[in-house]
Amino acid sequence: MATNQHTLVAIVQDKPGVLNRMASLFRRRGFNIESIAVGHSEVAHLSRVTIIVNGSNAMVEQVRKQLDKLVDVVRVSDITGDNITVRELALVKVRANSASRGEIIEIADIFRANIVDVASDSLTIEITGDEDKIESLFKLLKGFGIREIARTGRVAMVRGNIGSAPKEAQPAGKRVKKQS
Amino acid sequence: MKKTGAQILCESLIAEGVDVMFGFPGGVLLPFYDTLPQYPQIRHILVRHEQGAAHAADGYARATGRVGVCMATSGPGATNLVTGIANAYLDSVPMVALTGQVARPFIGKDAFQEIDITGITLPITKHSYVAMDAGSLAGIVKEAFYLARSGRPGPVLIDLPKDVQTDQAEYSYPEKVDLPGYKVPSRGHPTQLKNAAKLINEAKRPLIITGRGVIISGASEELKQLAETSQIPVITTLLGIGGFPENHVLSYGMAGMHGTGCANKAMDSTDLLIAVGMRFDDRVTGKIAGFAPKAKIIHIDLDPAEIGKNVAVTVPIVGDVKAVLQALIKLIEAGEHVEWINQLDEWLKQHPLTDVNDSNGLLPQYIIHQIYEATRGEAITVTGVGQHQMWAAQYYVHTEPGHFISSGGLGTMGFGLPAAMGAKVGCPDKTVWCIDGDGSLQMTIQELATLVQDNIAVKIAVLNNGYLGMVRQWQDLFYEKRYVATPISCPDFVKVAEAYRIPGLRVNRREEVVGAIDQAMAYDGPFLIDFMIEPEENVFPMVPPGASNIEFIEQPKKEVSTWPRTSTP
Numbered sequence: 105m106a107t108n109q110h111t112l113v114a115i116v117q118d119k120p121g122v123l124n125r126m127a128s129l130f131r132r133r134g135f136n137i138e139s140i141a142v143g144h145s146e147v148a149h150l151s152r153v154t155i156i157v158n159g160s161n162a163m164v165e166q167v168r169k170q171l172d173k174l175v176d177v178v179r180v181s182d183i184t185g186d187n188i189t190v191r192e193l194a195l196v197k198v199r200a201n202s203a204s205r206g207e208i209i210e211i212a213d214i215f216r217a218n219i220v221d222v223a224s225d226s227l228t229i230e231i232t233g234d235e236d237k238i239e240s241l242f243k244l245l246k247g248f249g250i251r252e253i254a255r256t257g258r259v260a261m262v263r264g265n266i267g268s269a270p271k272e273a274q275p276a277g278k279r280v281k282k283q284s
Numbered sequence: 285m286k287k288t289g290a291q292i293l294c295e296s297l298i299a300e301g302v303d304v305m306f307g308f309p310g311g312v313l314l315p316f317y318d319t320l321p322q323y324p325q326i327r328h329i330l331v332r333h334e335q336g337a338a339h340a341a342d343g344y345a346r347a348t349g350r351v352g353v354c355m356a357t358s359g360p361g362a363t364n365l366v367t368g369i370a371n372a373y374l375d376s377v378p379m380v381a382l383t384g385q386v387a388r389p390f391i392g393k394d395a396f397q398e399i400d401i402t403g404i405t406l407p408i409t410k411h412s413y414v415a416m417d418a419g420s421l422a423g424i425v426k427e428a429f430y431l432a433r434s435g436r437p438g439p440v441l442i443d444l445p446k447d448v449q450t451d452q453a454e455y456s457y458p459e460k461v462d463l464p465g466y467k468v469p470s471r472g473h474p475t476q477l478k479n480a481a482k483l484i485n486e487a488k489r490p491l492i493i494t495g496r497g498v499i500i501s502g503a504s505e506e507l508k509q510l511a512e513t514s515q516i517p518v519i520t521t522l523l524g525i526g527g528f529p530e531n532h533v534l535s536y537g538m539a540g541m542h543g544t545g546c547a548n549k550a551m552d553s554t555d556l557l558i559a560v561g562m563r564f565d566d567r568v569t570g571k572i573a574g575f576a577p578k579a580k581i582i583h584i585d586l587d588p589a590e591i592g593k594n595v596a597v598t599v600p601i602v603g604d605v606k607a608v609l610q611a612l613i614k615l616i617e618a619g620e621h622v623e624w625i626n627q628l629d630e631w632l633k634q635h636p637l638t639d640v641n642d643s644n645g646l647l648p649q650y651i652i653h654q655i656y657e658a659t660r661g662e663a664i665t666v667t668g669v670g671q672h673q674m675w676a677a678q679y680y681v682h683t684e685p686g687h688f689i690s691s692g693g694l695g696t697m698g699f700g701l702p703a704a705m706g707a708k709v710g711c712p713d714k715t716v717w718c719i720d721g722d723g724s725l726q727m728t729i730q731e732l733a734t735l736v737q738d739n740i741a742v743k744i745a746v747l748n749n750g751y752l753g754m755v756r757q758w759q760d761l762f763y764e765k766r767y768v769a770t771p772i773s774c775p776d777f778v779k780v781a782e783a784y785r786i787p788g789l790r791v792n793r794r795e796e797v798v799g800a801i802d803q804a805m806a807y808d809g810p811f812l813i814d815f816m817i818e819p820e821e822n823v824f825p826m827v828p829p830g831a832s833n834i835e836f837i838e839q840p841k842k843e844v845s846t847w848p849r850t851s852t853p
Contacts, residue, residue: 117465120414121402128406162592169589175411175431178465 109138110164111188111260114153114171114180115145122176126153129174135159135167139192141257150178154259183262192258193232195220196242199249200227208248215241226251234258289418290319290449293382296425298325299457302353304344304709305329305382306337310357311397312384315449329709329738332730334361336702338368338381339728343703345377346689347664348710349502351432352377357384359397362443363404367696369439370408374693375523376496378437380428381409387447388416402443410438415445418453423461430461435468436587437500469586472601472608479599480558480582481615484514487556487580489624492518493539493568496692497561497585497605498527499685506609507560508532514619517628519547521562522677523692529683531661536628540568541827542674545635548825548833550628551576558582561605564594565693574832584608637678638824638839645818646794648672648747652679655717655745658801663715664689664707668700668724671753674823676719698727704742705731715743715805722748722774732784735810743804744812746777749819757822761837762829781812788812 116122123142130137138156145152157164164182171180200208205227212219212229215237221228231241235258242250287295293316297305304327309317320328331337334356341352352372356365362383372379386395402412411431413424428440472480484490498507504527511518511534518528519539528535539547551557557579562568569575572595580598583591584605591600601608638649652675655663661681666689667673673690682688689707691699704718725746735742756770781788789800791813804811824839 121406121412124403125406132407166589166593169591172467173587173589175463175466 107158107160110157110159110182110184111190111258112155112157112164112168112171112180112182113260114155115178116151116153117176117178118149118151119176122151122174125174125176126171129170130167133166133170135163139257141259143259152259154257156258183260187263188260189263190234190258190260191232192235192238192256193230194238194253194255195228195230196245196250197221197226197228197252198245199225199251201225204248208245211241211244217241285455286452287455288315288319288449289415289421289444289451289453290316291322292418292421292453292455293425293444293449294319294323294326295455296422296457297353298323300425300429301350303327305353305355306331306340306344306706307355307382308334308337308357308361310359310361310384312358312386312446313355313444313449315446316355316384316444319449329734331702332733333728334364335368335698336705336728336731336734338365338379339371339696339699339702340706340709340731341379341381342368342372342375342377342699343666343689343706344710345372345379345706346703347686347707347714349686350378350710351429352379352706353382354379355382357397358386358401359399361397362399362401366404366408367694369405369441371691371694371696371699372439373408373410375691376437376500377439378432379439380425380432381405381439381441383441383443385414385443385445388445389447391445402441405441408439409441412441412443414443415448418448418451421448421453422455423458426458427461427463431463431466435466469588469602470604470607471611472584472603476599476601477608477611477615480601481612483556483580483582483599484516484558484612485617485619488621489554490514490516490556490558490621491550491554491579492516492558492560493520493551493562494518494524494527494560495521495562496523496527498524499561501561501586501605502685503561503606503609504528504685506606506613509613510609510616513613514616515621515625516558516619517550517625519543519550521565521568521692522690524562525677525688526682526685527561530681531683534625536632538677540565540570540833542678542823542825543827543833543836544632544637544678545825545836545838546628546631548827548836549631549635552578552832552834553627554579556580556582558584559597560584560609561586563587563590566594569595570827570833570835571831574834635825635838645821646792646797646816648675648749648815648817648821649679650794651745651747651797651815651817652676652719654797654801655719656680658798658805659715659717663687663717664704664711666690666700666704666707666716666718668720668727669695669697669754670721670724671749671757671821671823672719672721672724672747674754675747678823697724700724701728701742701744702731704744705734705740708740708742709738716741718742718744720744720746721753722746722750722777723752723772725777726772726774729780732781732786732810732812736785739809741809741811744781744810745801746812746814747817748774748777748814749817749821750774751819754823756820757826758829760820760822761826777812777814786810786812788814790814790816792816
């Protein structure tokens with residue numbers, strides 16, 4: 105079956121163990137998680153979890169339904185086919201000396217990335233964007249020597265007013281087939 | 285008015301209608317047990333091993349439809365519940381498991397008998413709680429019972445730190461639960477109902493297969509109405525047994541690995557399989573590629589995650605089985621499928637179950653049949669796991685929902701005796717037979733003591749063949765009879781029973797069967813019969829593992845071995 109990347113958004117209650125329950129479910133059912141990001145939502149006591157998962161449509165639908173069964177999970181939607189904004193933040197520490205510093209800063213500028221720390225032998229760059237943009241920056245910096253990378257995992261939101269909150273889970277069998 | 289956590293727990297249990305619980309005390313539960321006598325409404329049954337408590341609560345729940353309650357202390361007590369909780373989870377049995385926990389200041393310190401039981405049970409509970417303050421306890425109990433019994437039922441665990449039991453808090457039992465993330469689909473989607481009705485009305489060879497969902501939902505009447513209106517034959521899964529009366533003219537028995545030849549042929553030929561409250565377990569489907577190859581499939585189930593999990597379906601209907609069937613009945617036309625039904629009757633004749641009279645030896649099938657006769661089919665039959673379980677499923681004619689109690693999903697040996705105990709406690713006016721194997725019984729035989737202490741009149745039939753029979757059968761059929769680790773020595777079960785002060789009989793010959801069963805039934809209290817059956821009798825038909833259902837093997841013509849054995853206990 106064709107495997108592709110899906111973006112799921114889950115709204116969950118801030119209760120002890122909720123992440124543990126989700127992680128346990130992924131492990132137990134053999135779901136392969138590419139990225140997961142958790143933070144507060146616009147509603148008190150509710151957190152928003154963005155999950156990037158690779159798999160066939162049927163497998164991801166099974167992930168979604170199993171997640172939806174967890175008592176602390178208020179709702180889950182697969183927003184892959186929607187018009188969405190996906191962003192990730194990364195910090196990258198790159199080797200830099202007086203000779204290379206100028207060129208690195210130039211590259212950072214092109215990517216609208218920020219220099220957040222300068223030391224005698226390194227620069228730390230903060231970049232926000234989709235995966236392609238971040239990967240492109242890394243590729244260009246590779247030649248200078250990347251010392252460390254820290255990434256937040258991706259967060260996603262449907263564009264426009266109406267789609268800004270995840271839709272209620274649709275009844276099984278009624279889902280429109282989505283492609284990424 | 286302020287009450288202690290232990291009092292709040294008892295009050296809350298009573299508010300939920302709990303009148304019996306199965307438990308085993310321990311250090312961190314002392315405050316609870318010290319409080320329990322203040323609440324004589326709650327009958328506490330002391331088991332001999334915590335696994336017995338969980339299975340008893342399970343058997344109680346399946347027999348009564350109410351939530352079963354079990355309790356164990358922290359550490360090893362809690363881990364001993366794990367098998368029973370997993371068993372309840374896989375068979376969707378409503379259960380609340382209460383575990384003691386070390387006092388809050390000791391949590392996370394590897395204190396004596398401290399174990400992370402909510403962590404351990406995470407994948408086998410519907411939900412779980414650690415009650416971290418006495419004030420939240422009533423709300424937790426309320427939610428736990430609601431979750432355990434509603435929707436697709438399952439076990440819920442509450443972990444109770446010792447000092448929470450002694451802390452004081454204001455008590456009032458909440459009237460409502462607030463669970464925004466918990467959804468219970470109620471009735472099917474109208475479009476899907478219409479689609480399903482259209483398929484049913486057009487089908488030439490429709491077939492209904494039912495699972496435990498019919499029993500949980502109490503939908504037997506609706507099921508009967510659907511089958512009768514459209515004249516659709518009905519087969520069941522192992523756990524679906526009892527949801528449709530097996531003496532009904534449209535009943536064609538159990539399907540799957542040890543299903544009838546007729547049921548498996550019907551699944552192979554049907555053009556419309558209507559799956560009601562079942563989840564396409566591999567023991568039912570056989571090889572997926574060969575499952576119901578000519579059929580469109582309508583799948584009715586409460587749990588949306590079951591739809592399309594193992595088998596692709598044509599029309600999914602998510603909803604409570606009873607409500608869905610009620611709606612569906614209104615949309616279907618009266619039908620006749622004379623040719624199809626004649627075909628099934630023909631298959632029934634071609635593939636009968638073993639003739640229980642056709643042997644000189646003591647055949648297990650004959651024994652089950654005689655228990656059926658003696659109880660007029662009205663007993664609750666509870667089994668362990670193995671060959672005896674399949675014979676009990678095949679040779680007792682099951683007609684009532686909740687009267688056949690067996691470990692399906694987990695296949696837990698040792699389930700029989702404690703579950704029978706729970707069933708009898710829940711239904712004291714019913715005759716309860718525990719049909720067990722010599723291997724299975726030895727896993728939880730200590731509960732004989734519980735039967736005596738609480739005078740629980742379970743009748744026990746041990747089908748004793750001196751083997752772990754089902755595993756031996758696989759070795760016989762697929763491993764060239766290399767019987768490795770399956771010959772099993774047994775104690776003299778009659779003497780063991782006697783040691784527990786339970787009367788017992790040994791039956792070696794077929795002429796003794798009826799008399800022994802009558803004697804057991806006439807006795808007012810628990811009774812054990814040790815039936816020394818044909819040691820190498822196999823369960824047939826059988827679909828070999830990994831094969832399609834249609835490739836079932838039937839009982840070969842065989843020589844009856846010399847009996848009785850010389851090495852009997």
